[in-house]
């Protein structure tokens with residue numbers, strides 16, 4: 430290494446930042462554990478990982494808000510009750526909406542969505558009303574199964590990214606305070 434630490438100009442550099450190559454002293458090299466990285470670059474990485482986590486969470490958050498608003502303004506389920514039961518109703522609806530895609534996704538691993546019956550021409554029999562009926566039953570069954578599976582899948586899918594986000598926020602604060 431040549432020269433001194435970019436931050437502690439009296440300290441001799443012993444390594445350099447993995448990302449930008451700035452010289453780091455012993456303390457700065459060990460500051461973030463196994464990775465030799467300067468504050469600015471670590472802050473950059475932190476921002477990137479936060480953006481990644483938040484973009485993963487956004488569809489579920491939007492569905493949650495959408496479900497809650499739909500319950501309040503369109504479906505008006507539970508609207509006769511007091512304000513608390515209205516809020517609970519809206520939250521539950523949001524929860525069901527946010528969980529649904531995850532439930533559907535999980536089920537699709539072993540339960541393929543029934544294909545809409547079509548007449549494929551020579552060699553295939555004609556599509557009958559029964560085919561449409563079975564298709565419809567298949568869709569409805571999977572739909573309701575996805576709603577229920579989604580109730581369990583949602584917290585399982587979101588808990589890890591939420592904890593990661595909290596951790597990233599803490600690290601961000603720590604980096605900024607150390608500057």
Ligand SMILES: [Zn+2]
Pocket residue numbers: 446447448449450451466467468469470471
């Ligand atoms: Zn750097």
Ligand SMILES: [Zn+2]
Pocket residue numbers: 434435436437440453454455456457458
């Ligand atoms: Zn230093």
